[in-house]
Amino acid sequence: MKTISIVLTNYPSHLSSFMETVYGYEYTHASICLDAMNEKMYSFNYKGFCMETVSKYKRHGVEKSISFQLQVTDAAFERLQSKIEQFVENREEFCYSSIGVVFCFVRIPFKRKKHYFCSQFVAEILAESGALKLKRRPSLYLPNHFYRELKEAAELQEIQYDILPEAV
Template sequence: MHQISILLTKYSDWISTLVYHIGGRGFTHSSIALDEDQNTYYSFNFRGFAVETVEKHRRRGVKNSRCIQLQVSDEAYQKIKQRIQEMLENRSAYRYTRFGVFCCILHLPFRWKNHYFCSQFVAELLSESDAAPLEHMPYFYLPNQFASELSALPTCKNVLCNVI
């Protein structure tokens, strides 16, 4: 068994403010970490595929965060790790999609090859690896949904983590 961590944070840029108001007034960004390095998170932001650190979140002024840790099988862990490695090696091929966020908010299915928003990326990793049973397709997830849905899993451990 391995552990992965889902970090939920709240940013204050314009798209995050929109997600905040529409998505349940909580978290506006999600990222994922492997148990090998709990200080390195992977996600998508306006620049595309992103490698993030807790220090980066501090510098960006994150004041609200939550860390959800999940125990996953060795097979699920390896699938997630392999997918992240593929994305790291082909970083320039991946893009952020604001349009995907708007489709998610409107509950419209939208999938464009190699285009992701943060919570879609995390949901896709969880879904495709069978690390967590998700109720919806990955393109229908906003960060707040992880807080409630993943917390209900028996393999979940909520950890208080402030990135301040």
């Protein structure tokens, strides 16, 4: 068995402010990490597929965070790792899906080839790898949906609040 992390943050952006103000969403960005230390995270932002770190979050003004550590089978971990490697190797081919976020808000499943928003990406690779059985289609996940669902997941090992180190 291996441990992965789903990291949720409140990322400072116009969309995040909108989600927080209008919908009361505490967390507005989702990433996946293939270790329990949250050293390198993978997600999507306005520039497309991205690799993130805790220090990058701090530089961009992220203050609120939570990490759900999940135990997954070795086979699921290998599939996750392989899928993420494909994204890393072909990162220029992938784009952010603003329209996907809009459809998600109105609860309409929408999938466009090689286009993702952060939580859709995390949900899709979790589902396709068999790491986690999801309750809805990947294109219908916003970061706060993970917050509610992961707290009850059988695979949950630990929850770490405020994983970002304090500024010194």
